[in-house]
Amino acid sequence: MDIILFNPPRYRNGGHHKFNNALLWLASYLTQRKVKVRVVPLNNEQFEATIQREIATHRPKFAAVSCKWWDTLYSSSYIASLIKKQDPHIVTISGGHTASFFARELVEKTDFDVVVRGDGEEPLYQLVSGGRSINCVFKGDQQALPVRRGYVQKQETLKDICLAENLEDILTDISVLNSYIWTGKGCLERCVYCSGNVWNSKLHFGRAQIIYRPFETVHRDIEILSKFPDGKRITFDFDPQRGPVQTTYYLELFRGLEPKKYNCYFFSWSLPSKELVDALANTFHFVELCLDVQTGSERLRRQLGDRGLMKPFFSDRAIENLLYHINQYENFAVDMSTLMGLPFERDEDVKAIVAFSDYFYDRYPFLRYPYISPMNVEPGSLLMKNPTQYGMVLFRKSFEDFLQFTQRNFERNINCHQPESYEEGLFHPLGAAPIEDYHRGDVFRVYETWKKIQTHIDRRSNERILMRTQKYQEYGLMKVGIKGGIDRGSPRYIEVE
Ligand code: SF4
Known part of the structure; x- marks a missing residue:
């Protein structure tokens, strides 16, 4: 070997x-x-x-x-x-x-x-x-x-x-396979929390542009992965907002797929066009669409978007228009991913985040309760590079800090992103806090607030679990356990991946 x-x-x-x-x-x-x-x-x-x-x-x-x-x-x-x-x-x-x-x-x-x-x-x-x-x-x-x-x-x-044709000869355990298929590389954005930003991509991958894979190669790889358990649900997670292709790439890619043969999880890095929504609905048997809303607070989304610290701004009205459009399709479930604890977030933003999530969840039955994740410091992010520029203080800064933090969590089987137990210093749950909290000695405020909100999310998410289960059964989507992709709130063992 x-x-x-x-x-x-x-x-x-x-x-x-x-x-x-x-x-x-x-x-x-x-x-x-x-x-x-x-x-x-x-x-x-x-x-x-x-x-x-x-x-x-x-x-x-x-x-x-x-x-x-x-x-x-x-x-x-x-x-x-x-x-x-x-x-x-x-x-x-x-x-x-x-x-x-x-x-x-x-x-x-x-x-x-x-x-x-x-x-x-x-x-x-x-x-x-x-x-x-x-x-x-x-x-x-x-x-x-x-x-x-x-x-x-x-x-x-x-x-x-x-992909090689005979993956089963190379991979020792095919049960780990998930349906993620890559369609391109690169990013031109500077989202403050993300290591995929253009600065890091250029420095460590030599790339400051967006490139897309040829359609025929992607189609062939989809065929190969579809032979394996779970391979009928294709996961796409490359949808940059800038660059020469964007929506047209996927419209062309989808034209080459047999209609309704596959299910799909599509991570939209922003708001997709209505044309893309129509193409998703018509191409796939069942569509799960994740909208990266970034924050439920429209005020903060605008402030960070306009300053180039997140993706370009879109309004709550634009989200509403899109969901209204999706409403016509039966074969859709929608997720929204949002963050808490972003730079320059105020108390009014935190209230707005919960109100935003409740509003859309109550109005659109096909929407699963939005994810609200607390922002962590990530190696390679602009937050790690220059925290004071974003009004933040870091508790994990060096290789040794991240090594120790991940060692502790590995040995004790603790989730690195949302740890159940944590301590001060480099074992801070998020590794970062707003400067004002730091000066007040209240460095766990964001995390503790998020935990309360997560309880609300779990409760609200469970309200409609039976309804969602019926829909998953109707489309043959029920499966036990979670692998890859993103985790849903509890009870996670009867939720679709
Ligand atoms: S979160 Fe922002 S920086 Fe990161 S990959 Fe997505 S668009 Fe690029």
Whole structure:
């Protein structure tokens, strides 16, 4: 075996495992070039035994551990240490958004030998096949070269990245597969809380543009994934507001799909056009559409949007018009994702957030109660880069801070984003607080307020669970458990993923 790609656990008990589908495309790229590769999800509490068995049986020369999401920072480096303990000769590699951001620290302070920054396919292939080093940071490197001088995927080269036909021969546990299919890369926005912003994309992925995958490649990948359990529900999560294509890309993409063959979860990064809503309704058997409203407070949405700290502003009236349009379709469920604790949020905004959510939930039966998540500090975000500019104070700033925070949560099986128990300093639940709260010594105010609101959300969400269940049954959508995607409020085990 040349290389094993491990997907790290989130918790010591293996719970809440989330598979990074990007590993499928990476592994496919390698196998299509004759590299012997396996993908191993570490999705249960026996993950240490799994690593031992995999290494003893397959004796790989390289082992890579995905570190896309920051909440797997500790677990991915812990997996690297287990690999090294068993066989110090194996070259340990990491990659992904968080690894790219902390590349230098990961090779200097953990058991990773190499971090591949940015787009991983060709650099990883070159690394494992003895070719030239591209976008890699090695232990002992004095300075990391800018990614843009190495390898950056372009629109023209995206046709080379497609799934292998025989995923079941590469992936050791197909039950982890989720239906996410990528349609493009890049972002030109500067949402203050998000590591996908244009500054970070340019610095660590060498990309300050938006690129889309060819239709035929996406169609083929959808066919391949649809052979697996849950593959009939396609998840799209790439819908940038700027760039040359936007809605027209999806209209064209949907034209190539057999009508009503698939279900769909579509993350709209803003408000979709009515034309796109019509196309979703007509193309898919059942549509779940998530609108990223960002905040339920129209005042704050306008302020942050106009200042370029979030996506361009749209009004409550525009949301209402869209929901009114969707109302004509039976085969629709709508989610809204919103945040709390954004910069410059006032008490009046918090009241407006709840009023906004109740208003739309009461008015539109196909709407699931809006998510309200507390804003966290994320490595690679503009908030982390310059908190004072946004009126915030950070409690987690460095690699070590994030490593310690994620270690504690991994060992104690605690959710990094909404921890049930927390402490002061770097173990602050959100890692950030408004400056005024900090000066008043009230640094948990946002989180404690959010917890009360979450109780309200759970209660209201449960009011209509029977009605939603009937609809899911009607469309054959019922399933047990949650995998990938986003979690619904309780009782989560009878809710659609
Ligand atoms: S949240 Fe904003 S910055 Fe992040 S990917 Fe979406 S549009 Fe881009």
